Amino acid sequence: MSDLLAALLLGIIEGLTEFLPVSSTGHLLIAQHWLGARSDFFNIVIQAGAILAITLVFRQRLWALGTGLHEPANRDYAMKIVAAFLVTALVGLPVRLAGWELPDAVTPIAWALILGGIWMLLAEHFAERRGGDGVNVTWTIAIAVGLAQVLAGVFPGTSRSATTIFIAMLLGLSRRSAAAEFAFLVGIPTMFAASGYAFLELWLDDGLSGEAWDDVAVAFVAATITGFLVVKWLLGYIKQHRFTGFAIYRIALGALILLFMPGS
Template sequence: MEDLFKVIILGIVEGLTEFLPVSSTGHMILAGNLLGYEGGSADTFKIVVQLGAVLAVFVLYFRRYMDILKDMVRLKLNVPNKLNVIHMILAMLPALIVYLLFKDLIKNVLFGPGPVLISLVAGGILMIAAELAKRRVTSENTDDITYKQALGIGIFQCLALWPGFSRSGSTISGGMLLGTSRKAAADFTFIISVPVMFGATVLDLYDSRDLLTKDDFVLFLIGGAASFIVAMLAVVTFLNLIKRLRLTWFALYRFVVAGLFYWLVMS
């Protein structure tokens, strides 16, 4: 019963933070530390539960996914001046390669409060740099994004394998540094989040198959459901917020969270 309460709380935390560049995984690791929900199955939960929030993104961008799928079925893979499956593959491939090469290091070393606090600050610095950088915007919307920009955003997404960096924070910052508008980078970030998080969930469940029990899967479903419900309520508001506010505000929030947690728990 105690673990049930914990996964519901963490599901709510995930649903509220997935759409903001503040690192949902980082928040869950810190919250899990405060709640005493840690260990092998807990680390897997903190990845799997993100799928609940990401399903809300699938609902929001359903028409765009269906449009891409129709082009794939018709074998129209390289559609000019239009977001297509090649953009998505280029954006997902770098993080997939890095994850497969370093997954043990990531889970054994980086899934802890200390590394998360460091990456919260480092990610915040990256976001401020993206806002301050002098750049020429060449892609106002997702259909303007080039293959080169998609690959570059994918490389920045590798930073998000370090919990606390934030996938959306890394990719939006990267997109802006590479010449996309904040809106285009945000939309592209969330469009690629569904296949990215689905793949991450499947890989992590497979790697952790010997550690998990039937009770763990029940908790995962409950936590995922809580995340999905909260995310559905918050998704439109938060996505509009992230497209309008400068990343600097989210960076300052990250600094405050890192400082408070260090002062309360680690000092």
């Protein structure tokens, strides 16, 4: 397989899995096991494509929030997005500097997939038992989502989207579409900041040389287009369906990894 085709496939995998609650880290690690490992810069760029995709999906919502800050409801929602981001930044940066992160290895990610799938099943069950309209984001939810993003960063394979969506649902944002929207909107500044910080680290360490720029460009475009289509589909899907299918998929994938790729 050519390097360009491998880059295209990796970009598509990133776009498919970044915002689905299935762990993009786990899928990319497995894919790169077969398609060849890529540089940190390559991984940053394809994640940037996914960030661009979700920004495009929510462009109207973001514009409405930005231009409607004079309205109390918009101002309150925007402040909670900022609060969640600041919690992630203030807690996550010291955690990153301290090096508190599990390695991107196959076995721990497989277990994270399995345990995360079980967590999703339980969280959705208990969230639905709470009842209520489940559409109002509280300050507790905002802070918890910020902390959940840190947790997802420390434990690769847990999935940022799964961790944030289900913590929001457990704390009262039981309507799936409302929980997903808030989690995704918080993810935009968080992922931009994380990618920018990682890029700055690479640049200062002179880690940008020797890149195959055509591969990077193809993967970026693929991640952007695929991510856009996936998020649009997911937002429609969860209005009528539970997350059960994603949870079962995670558990099955984790089990297959442990069975066929032990010690990788």
